[in-house]
Amino acid sequence: MEEASDNNNNVGDTTDDESTCVAVQNQNQNQNDNQNSQPESEAVAKGISSTLGTVISDFDSRAQATLTSQDQLSSSIDRLTRELDQLLEEAPLPFIMQHAAKISGVRKRVSSLNSVLKSIQRRVDNIDRMLSAGMLHEKMASESAGQH
Numbered sequence: 001m002e003e004a005s006d007n008n009n010n011v012g013d014t015t016d017d018e019s020t021c022v023a024v025q026n027q028n029q030n031q032n033d034n035q036n037s038q039p040e041s042e043a044v045a046k047g048i049s050s051t052l053g054t055v056i057s058d059f060d061s062r063a064q065a066t067l068t069s070q071d072q073l074s075s076s077i078d079r080l081t082r083e084l085d086q087l088l089e090e091a092p093l094p095f096i097m098q099h100a101a102k103i104s105g106v107r108k109r110v111s112s113l114n115s116v117l118k119s120i121q122r123r124v125d126n127i128d129r130m131l132s133a134g135m136l137h138e139k140m141a142s143e144s145a146g147q148h
Contacts, residue, residue: 070114
């Protein structure tokens, strides 16, 4: 009977050893999976960052071109308004007065639109700075994690 008892203890020990071995294997597999997924997620993050960076820089250049165009249009309208004022002083006809009012209305709308565009550009610049700061922070964090 003692032998049967000893055999039961040995069977229990074998089962414990096997479950410990399986647990260690599972842990090693999980570590390997995590190590394999990190380079993939970093590659995806870099791809997204690259794509967004290209889109943002393209948008910035187009927005800057629009602002330059709006500034040129605004200065042209100012020049035409001065010339029209000079014409009005020389010949104050009702026909000219009517067109002067229309031009003045257009000038006000263009100035308002120019202000809105400048406000949008400031907001986009702020968003770009925040994204750049966030990417820099993430890059620094991943580099420091890679060193440890």
